[in-house]
Amino acid sequence: MEQASLFDRLGGREGLHELMEKIVTNHFANPTVCTRYENAKASRAELVEGAFEFFCTGLSGVPTYTGLSLVDAHRGMNVSDQEFVAVIDDILKAMTAQGVGELEQAEALKILWGMKPEIVGI
Template identity: 35%
Template sequence: MTTSAAEQLSTVSLYERLGGSTGIRRIVDGMVDAHLDNPAIKPRFTPYLDQPDRVEKIKQHYCTLFEELSNGPGAYDGRSMHETHRGMNIDETEYIAAMDDILETMKSLGHAEDTRKEIAAMLYALKDDIVRV
């Protein structure tokens, strides 16, 4: 019995659809660049520009978080989303802007709409731990 293309695609993990660790790093690099161009959230990221080691550490946390969320090999060991964002007073507009940057970066890298929707759902599930905490 042959397997249909749809059945074959359904067995590909989200981690694999994101391109593994290398693909996730491309997404993270692109989203950070997008955040720095996005007037809604740029002020939150520009203070780190003169701290390349800090930026790299943040990117590594993002990569590991994406790996964990996509059932990849990475295990996120950073602070919880609530703890990380406590006191930052992030509003919903900023959160949606950050999500849009991630999803647009994924689109520009050629990720399929269903994969982007899956990531959007995961990101939206984190919202209550990040907005106004």
């Protein structure tokens, strides 16, 4: 049988919205990265909505994201390797808390890792 898309296996828009709320909650509680988010131009709600539409667009192909490109969103921040790993950790923790399976986490990790050059050290 053909495997459902990662978007569907993560619960579609509803599942992804819950996941983004958990991820942003983890970022604000994570000492390695919390000040980045506390000092962001975007409010906490805007961070949730921005990340939510970004992932919905990437995973469903329906272009609802109208925010900045990854490079433009992180330009000038000089994000470190350690911060990148901390953010990935927050995402995996949120996925585990939401009952997302290991296969889906591994697929997500691969996609996220591929974004590193557009985020770290720029």
